[in-house]
Amino acid sequence: xxxxxxxxxxxxxxxxxxxxxxxxxxxxxxxxxxxxxxxxxxxxxxxxxxxxxxxxxxxxxxxxxxxxxxxxxxxxxxxxxxxxxxxxxxxxxxxxxxxxxxxxxxxxxxxxxxxxxxxxxxxxxxxxxxxxxxxxxxxxxxxxxxxxxxxxxxxxxxxxxxxxxxxxxxxxxxxxxxxxxxxxxxxxxxxxxxxxxxxxxxxxxxxxxxxxxxxxxxxxxxxxxxxxxxxxxxxxxxxxxxxxxxxxxxxxxxxxxxxxxxxxxxxxxxxxxxxxxxxxxxxxxxxxxxxxxxxxxxxxxxxxxxxxxxxxxxxxxxxxxxxxxxxxxxxxxxxxxxxxxxxxxxxxxxxxxxxxxxxxxxxxxxxxxxxxxxxxxxxxxxxxxxxxxxxxxxxxxxxxxxxxxxxxxxxxxxxxxxxxxxxxxxxxxxxxxxxxxxxxxxxxxxxxxxxxxxxxxxxxxxxxxxxxxxxxxxxxxxxxxxxxxxxxxxxxxxxxxxxxxxxxxxxxxxxxxxxxxxxxxxxxxxxxxxxxxxxxxxxxxxxxxxxxxxxxxxxxxxxxxxxx
Amino acid sequence: xxxxxxxxxxxxxxxxxxxxxxxxxxxxxxxxxxxxxxxxxxxxxxxxxxxxxxxxxxxxxxxxxxxxxxxxxxxxxxxxxxxxxxxxxxxxxxxxxxxxxxxxxxxxxxxxxxxxxxxxxxxxxxxxxxxxxxxxxxxxxxxxxxxxxxxxxxxxxxxxxxxxxxxxxxxxxxxxxxxxxxxxxxxxxxxxxxxxxxxxxxxxxxxxxxxxxxxxxx
Numbered sequence: 025x026x027x028x029x030x031x032x033x034x035x036x037x038x039x040x041x042x043x044x045x046x047x048x049x050x051x052x053x054x055x056x057x058x059x060x061x062x063x064x065x066x067x068x069x070x071x072x073x074x075x076x077x078x079x080x081x082x083x084x085x086x087x088x089x090x091x092x093x094x095x096x097x098x099x100x101x102x103x104x105x106x107x108x109x110x111x112x113x114x115x116x117x118x119x120x121x122x123x124x125x126x127x128x129x130x131x132x133x134x135x136x137x138x139x140x141x142x143x144x145x146x147x148x149x150x151x152x153x154x155x156x157x158x159x160x161x162x163x164x165x166x167x168x169x170x171x172x173x174x175x176x177x178x179x180x181x182x183x184x185x186x187x188x189x190x191x192x193x194x195x196x197x198x199x200x201x202x203x204x205x206x207x208x209x210x211x212x213x214x215x216x217x218x219x220x221x222x223x224x225x226x227x228x229x230x231x232x233x234x235x236x237x238x239x240x241x242x243x244x245x246x247x248x249x250x251x252x253x254x255x256x257x258x259x260x261x262x263x264x265x266x267x268x269x270x271x272x273x274x275x276x277x278x279x280x281x282x283x284x285x286x287x288x289x290x291x292x293x294x295x296x297x298x299x300x301x302x303x304x305x306x307x308x309x310x311x312x313x314x315x316x317x318x319x320x321x322x323x324x325x326x327x328x329x330x331x332x333x334x335x336x337x338x339x340x341x342x343x344x345x346x347x348x349x350x351x352x353x354x355x356x357x358x359x360x361x362x363x364x365x366x367x368x369x370x371x372x373x374x375x376x377x378x379x380x381x382x383x384x385x386x387x388x389x390x391x392x393x394x395x396x397x398x399x400x401x402x403x404x405x406x407x408x409x410x411x412x413x414x415x416x417x418x419x420x421x422x423x424x425x426x427x428x429x430x431x432x433x434x435x436x437x438x439x440x441x442x443x444x445x446x447x448x449x450x451x452x453x454x455x456x457x458x459x460x461x462x463x464x465x466x467x468x469x470x471x472x473x474x475x476x477x478x479x480x481x482x483x484x485x486x487x488x489x490x491x492x493x494x495x496x497x498x499x500x501x502x503x504x505x506x507x508x509x510x511x512x513x514x515x516x517x518x519x520x521x522x523x524x525x526x527x528x529x530x531x532x533x534x535x536x537x538x539x540x541x542x543x544x545x546x547x548x549x550x551x552x553x554x555x556x557x558x559x560x561x562x563x564x565x566x567x568x569x570x571x572x573x574x575x576x577x578x579x580x581x582x583x584x585x586x587x588x
Numbered sequence: 589x590x591x592x593x594x595x596x597x598x599x600x601x602x603x604x605x606x607x608x609x610x611x612x613x614x615x616x617x618x619x620x621x622x623x624x625x626x627x628x629x630x631x632x633x634x635x636x637x638x639x640x641x642x643x644x645x646x647x648x649x650x651x652x653x654x655x656x657x658x659x660x661x662x663x664x665x666x667x668x669x670x671x672x673x674x675x676x677x678x679x680x681x682x683x684x685x686x687x688x689x690x691x692x693x694x695x696x697x698x699x700x701x702x703x704x705x706x707x708x709x710x711x712x713x714x715x716x717x718x719x720x721x722x723x724x725x726x727x728x729x730x731x732x733x734x735x736x737x738x739x740x741x742x743x744x745x746x747x748x749x750x751x752x753x754x755x756x757x758x759x760x761x762x763x764x765x766x767x768x769x770x771x772x773x774x775x776x777x778x779x780x781x782x783x784x785x786x787x788x789x790x791x792x793x794x795x796x797x798x799x800x801x802x803x804x805x806x
Contacts, residue, residue, distance in 0.1 A: 367746050532721045532745035537713040555746040573716060581701040581718045
């Protein structure tokens with residue numbers, strides 16, 4: 025039954041993998057050094073090349089050679105070997121990594137195809153284990169035959185082995201293995217078969233909806249603006265450029281004068297907004313083109329992307345928390361953003377830039393209506409108390425104490441005001457630098473600079489004092505919580521709404537906190553710690569918080585079900 | 589808000605969840621909190637003192653070598669050094685005095701199935717960590733800790749950034765707690781489905797009490 029002939033020596037993938045390794049090096053550099061430093065470096069290099077164009081060709085060639093060399097080396101040192109009961113992967117040039125994956129630990133084998141691979145008829149095999157093997161468990165650019173062979177081999181092995189992977193989470197939705205065929209079908213992944221064949225398709229994102237999704241996600245503008253400010257030296261050049269464009273545009277459109285200037289400003293702002301929206305819509309299309317969500321056995325899977333189809337698989341029992349987010353624009357469209365993180369994946373880090381987030385450990389539905397959210401919720405909570413609310417407008421939510429308004433207002437004043445005042449200090453610094461050409465002495469400069477800063481700060485402090493109470497009130501309106509016998513949900517926000525919900529038995533720890541204000545009024549804040557962030561309920565009765573805490577740790581301690 | 593806690597019997601596969609009268613849940617109000625080691629406050633104060641000396645030295649060097657040599661500052665902002673020294677002095681004094689206030693308010697309880705830790709003077713918190721969610725524990729002590737015969741015990745549940753470090757335990761207590769918690773973690777691994785409502789009698793901290801008060805450490 026076991027074909028031993030190909031169990032032999034070490035194999036390399038095809039040389040096409042070089043391109044993939046180049047891409048991966050670039051990406052790991054991007055991940056390691058972050059968006060900011062990337063932008064700074066890009067702007068710096070561009071500025072250098074603008075001033076010294078003679079080096080352009082040299083630098084480009086050097087970069088190309090370095091990338092090719094790195095990719096080539098990584099390709100040469102990447103070997104894998106399929107044995108009877110395991111697959112061995114060796115990789116790394118300097119830091120060598122050895123991964124041995126026993127077949128019984130493999131939960132699924134996904135087959136992904138990038139654009140290059142699609143042209144050449146190759147695939148990337150991604151081995152899905154319960155652990156966190158993201159980059160190590162991959163075979164880039166191999167022939168589909170190898171994927172096929174691996175799938176049958178693993179299916180045979182798991183079919184033969186009496187102790188198929190332990191599944192203590194015996195939900196009522198257990199799918200029994202139907203022999204080797206079923207096993208192979210369960211294992212085999214994306215590139216080979218369509219989601220419809222693999223499970224129950226819950227959601228497909230239509231193109232019109234995709235457009236709305238792009239429109240609903242602004243937020244890149246600040247990044248570009250801040251990146252520009254960071255590279256202080258180049259600001260003058262950019263400002264000059266913008267002012268120059270502005271003058272020529274206003275001259276061309278309406279001649280000199282107030283009307284012309286106003287028109288030009290409007291045009292400029294409009295152009296910027298259109299450009300921004302186009303970027304957002306474009307990135308949404310690249311990332312979420314043909315987003316498909318389906319349920320396969322006991323896991324949710326999603327596939328999306330224009331160039332590279334990205335597949336995410338999250339086992340229902342591994343979900344630690346459910347988070348539903350509705351920004352103002354989402355609210356306008358009546359849609360929600362749902363994410364269900366598993367252990368170790370932090371939600372807060374990639375809340376806003378899920379364009380860069382590449383972890384397969386979080387199930388994300390970027391654009392869902394209420395019915396779909398409810399469906400996913402009851403799928404994840406199946407067998408537990410399904411009344412747990414996760415839609416922000418759920419009537420089961422209860423408000424917290426009105427004293428929360430005071431606390432939120434005070435926090436607004438004491439946190440945001442100093443922050444903005446410090447930020448204004450640096451802004452004033454930039455403004456004063458542009459006067460340096462004048463005949464002011466350095467002392468005068470310092471004086472004017474501090475004066476401007478003080479004025480602007482004073483205005484901001486006055487403004488924020490006015491804003492504090494409305495902000496506190498809005499936050500209080502958004503703050504609510506509810507719990508069932510099995511879980512707790514908390515809602516918060518300012519204009520938008522976010523709901524975080526978790527099951528009691530997934531709690532990692534429970535904290536009851538009390539500030540002086542809360543102690544005076546017999547209130548407390550309850551924090552339920554999960555493996556991927558907290559669910560916080562502030563300003564509830566202290567006695568109630570303690571009772572709830574005792575109940576939650578009782579549930580966590582007495583639970584015999586696997587929680588991850 | 590308390591009306592909806594009403595655990596019911598439910599059956600989900602192999603998991604059986606018996607009804608629990610809410611009042612019978614072990615509460616956390618009537619607990620005997622174990623204080624930290626009596627010498628811990630002194631240890632923090634010594635550390636603060638050392639830190640203060642270093643900061644004061646660095647501040648003095650900065651004052652004499654940098655600030656005093658920049659004419660625009662000495663002429664226009666003559667109050668700046670005094671202001672700086674006031675801030676530094678307040679900070680150092682506060683950091684030396686504060687442990688005497690804060691440490692007595694910290695405490696912990698080890699029960700059969702969880703560890704509780706309380707802290708905070710103005711903003712108070714009580715944290716609870718069930719042992720069957722703890723992934724691993726860590727015992728560590730700095731050279732200064734060892735001079736005072738102290739050690740810190742950390743418990744790490746799954747997930748990043750969580751967990752609790754209990755500082756200021758006697759070395760012996762810390763080691764005993766570590767062994768106890770490790771046993772609990774292992775015990776949880778092969779727990780039978782039936783023993784879920786095994787007695788959760790709050791741990792009697794007799795040996796820890798005696799250790800904290802009686803053992804002089806080294």
